[in-house]
Amino acid sequence: MRGRVPRNRLIIAGTIVLLAAAALGAALAWNQIFDAALSAQMTLTPTSRSFREWVEPTVPLYFDVYLFNWTNAEQFPDEIPNLVEIGPYRFREKRSHVNVTWHPHNGSVSYRTFRSWEFDESSNGTLQDNITMLNIIAASAVYRSRDWGFIRQKGLSMGLAMFGEGISISKLAGELLFEGYDDPLLDLAKSLPESTTGGAPPVDRFGLFYGRNNSIDTDGFMEVSTGALSGSLPGQILKWNHLDHLPYYGSGKCSKLAGSAGEFMPHNLTEDSGLTLFVPDLCRTVHMQHTDSGQIAGLPYHKYALTETSFDNSSSSPSNSCFCNGECAWSGVMNVSSCRYGSPSFLSLPHFLYGDPQLRELVNGMEPDPEKHSFYFAVEPNLGVPLDVAARFQLNVWMEPNENIALYENVPKMLFPIFWVEQRVRVEDRVLSELRVVRGIYDWGGAICAGMTLFFVAFAVKVLCCAKKHKYSRYSRPCDVISEKPKDEAELKLNAM
Numbered sequence: 001m002r003g004r005v006p007r008n009r010l011i012i013a014g015t016i017v018l019l020a021a022a023a024l025g026a027a028l029a030w031n032q033i034f035d036a037a038l039s040a041q042m043t044l045t046p047t048s049r050s051f052r053e054w055v056e057p058t059v060p061l062y063f064d065v066y067l068f069n070w071t072n073a074e075q076f077p078d079e080i081p082n083l084v085e086i087g088p089y090r091f092r093e094k095r096s097h098v099n100v101t102w103h104p105h106n107g108s109v110s111y112r113t114f115r116s117w118e119f120d121e122s123s124n125g126t127l128q129d130n131i132t133m134l135n136i137i138a139a140s141a142v143y144r145s146r147d148w149g150f151i152r153q154k155g156l157s158m159g160l161a162m163f164g165e166g167i168s169i170s171k172l173a174g175e176l177l178f179e180g181y182d183d184p185l186l187d188l189a190k191s192l193p194e195s196t197t198g199g200a201p202p203v204d205r206f207g208l209f210y211g212r213n214n215s216i217d218t219d220g221f222m223e224v225s226t227g228a229l230s231g232s233l234p235g236q237i238l239k240w241n242h243l244d245h246l247p248y249y250g251s252g253k254c255s256k257l258a259g260s261a262g263e264f265m266p267h268n269l270t271e272d273s274g275l276t277l278f279v280p281d282l283c284r285t286v287h288m289q290h291t292d293s294g295q296i297a298g299l300p301y302h303k304y305a306l307t308e309t310s311f312d313n314s315s316s317s318p319s320n321s322c323f324c325n326g327e328c329a330w331s332g333v334m335n336v337s338s339c340r341y342g343s344p345s346f347l348s349l350p351h352f353l354y355g356d357p358q359l360r361e362l363v364n365g366m367e368p369d370p371e372k373h374s375f376y377f378a379v380e381p382n383l384g385v386p387l388d389v390a391a392r393f394q395l396n397v398w399m400e401p402n403e404n405i406a407l408y409e410n411v412p413k414m415l416f417p418i419f420w421v422e423q424r425v426r427v428e429d430r431v432l433s434e435l436r437v438v439r440g441i442y443d444w445g446g447a448i449c450a451g452m453t454l455f456f457v458a459f460a461v462k463v464l465c466c467a468k469k470h471k472y473s474r475y476s477r478p479c480d481v482i483s484e485k486p487k488d489e490a491e492l493k494l495n496a497m
Contacts, residue, residue: 017457042264042384044109044226044234046102054235054263056096063117064088064422065177065208066350068365070132073168077411083365086125088422089173091117098216107229108238112216117178117209127174134416136343137185137206138165139397142408143337143344146400153404159188160407167407178213180205208395208419219280224261235264237278237285248283248338254322259285265377267384275304275377281393282347283339284323286310288377296378296387297432299439305376308332308354311347330356333396333415344398349373350420351394362414373420385435387427394420 044051066087072079097111119127138160145156163184175181183206190202203211212218220241227234237257238244249255259276260266269275275288288304295301311334324335332355333348350373351366352359360366378388396415402408427435 019452042234043228045228050234050264054097055100059425059428061093061095061423061425062120063091063093064424065091065419066421067131067173067176067419068133068417070134070168073132076167081363081416083363083417085365086129086131086173088123089125089127089177090120090123092120093117093423102226103223104228106238107226107232108223109226110221110223110239112221113219114214114216115212115218116214117212125173127172127177127179129173130170131173131176132168132170133176133418134397134399135166135169136397136418137183138167138407139399139416140343141185142402142405143398144342145405146402150404153402157405157407159185160405163188165407167411176208178207178209180207180210222261222280224264227264233260233264233266235261237261240278240280246284248336249322252322254284256285265379265384265386267382269302269379269381269384271302275379277377279391282334283336284334288375291376294378296427297429298436299380299387299432301378301387302381303376303378305374306349306354311349311354329413330359330415332356332359337398346396346398346415348394348396348415349375350392350422352417359415362412363417366417380435380439383435383438385427386425387432387435389423389425391423392420394418 041048042050044054064087066085067089068083069086070076070081071084072082094116096114098114100109100111102109141156141160145153148156165185171181172179180203182204186203186206221239222237223239225232225234225236225238237259240246240257243257245257246255257278259278261278265275266273271290271293274290276285277288278285286306287310289307289309290302291305291307292303293301294303311332332352333346336345336347337343348355348359349368351368353368353370353373355368360368373392374390375392376388376390377386379386395418397418399408399411399416400413401411
């Protein structure tokens with residue numbers, strides 16, 4: 001009976017020591033434990049929270065378009081084009097992923113993205129604004145004819161004159177954007193062979209975004225990783241339009257299909273890691289570099305942006321030469337004509353930000369500002385959650401003189417700015433509050449586990465020490481009582497006297 005209490009306390013102390021060891025292990029491996037738990041939460045499955053928020057985002061989305069109004073078109077080419085930025089024309093965007101198909105054998109999911117846009121009255125302008133810009137249909141026809149023979153080019157020249165095509169057009173903003181407008185060249189293109197039209201599908205109207213509203217074809221077919229396979233991340237592009245490479249840039253580095261599809265980012269990002277992103281509108285993968293760090297609502301972020309080298313030409317960045325699709329005429333722009341059915345489409349950052357200075361010398365009205373015109377993702381580095389995104393780019397049309405086509409006989413060689421777009425997304429306050437809690441768990445979880453380790457160790461020591469003290473006090477005190485002889489009543493009376 002006398003040994004039972006110490007043995008019980010020893011068992012209790014041993015249990016506490018095991019708890020201390022577990023807490024110490026959790027403290028030492030907290031980052032790995034957190035990463036595993038985060039990856040499990042972020043993995044795309046039919047029942048996961050990340051899938052519910054991904055398949056139909058609730059974050060408010062706005063699509064802003066800035067058009068360049070050409071104010072001196074009648075004096076071209078004698079005068080440098082004078083462009084005035086009009087807008088933004090703002091549209092509320094609704095987006096959802098449809099035709100979702102799971103592929104467990106390789107840990108991927110395929111889908112298309114349904115998009116719709118509705119004009120927002122907060123726009124700086126109306127869809128009835130009259131805008132003058134370069135005649136893109138005529139410019140595209142001339143661009144496609146650059147390798148034709150003399151007779152075919154002369155035939156095109158007469159056709160442009162016969163249909164009354166000019167160097168510029170004036171249309172309502174709504175027609176230029178989503179509604180589209182009629183043009184006789186579009187009817188002619190329907191009867192021409194594919195080699196002449198570049199394989200472009202026949203259309204009845206032309207608009208900068210005609211056919212995109214209420215469509216599932218804007219981004220094309222996408223297949224991304226779910227993150228279910230060991231070592232994989234969710235949302236990384238695997239296939240685009242059923243291909244695992246980009247067919248527009250040969251077979252080299254530029255044809256590689258890689259990076260995030262834009263909705264899931266790697267976590268544990270550093271200033272040196274950079275960010276790789278696949279952008280369907282650019283028809284390519286882009287590599288974004290760290291440019292800044294800071295805080296948004298108490299959450300730290302690393303900002304990754306397109307910089308001077310992102311769209312650089314081969315003269316200063318030889319590795320980018322495979323993106324040229326021919327001549328690398330100017331730095332800071334990208335030739336996307338091969339993925340736009342051979343149209344003279346060249347993309348840059350707005351107002352030729354980080355572009356060759358000559359681009360801005362050929363037009364008036366370009367005022368690049370990194371604060372207004374940069375393309376960036378501000379990402380919480382440990383969680384990999386985008387906090388602030390500004391996706392911006394500008395469409396420019398290539399033009400150069402052609403002595404066989406009267407309309408373009410005396411034009412300069414230049415890139416003509418048409419419009420630029422901005423899609424800005426910021427995380428809602430509700431989500432920011434949740435992220436602050438999660439980030440707090442990440443930051444303090446290891447310290448709390450270490451504190452629990454010290455508490456358990458101290459508690460175990462106290463249990464053992466108390467057990468030892470109790471052992472000695474319990475078996476020595478009876479001896480002290482027995483060694484003292486009891487006093488009878490007579491002795492007590494004598495002592496009292």
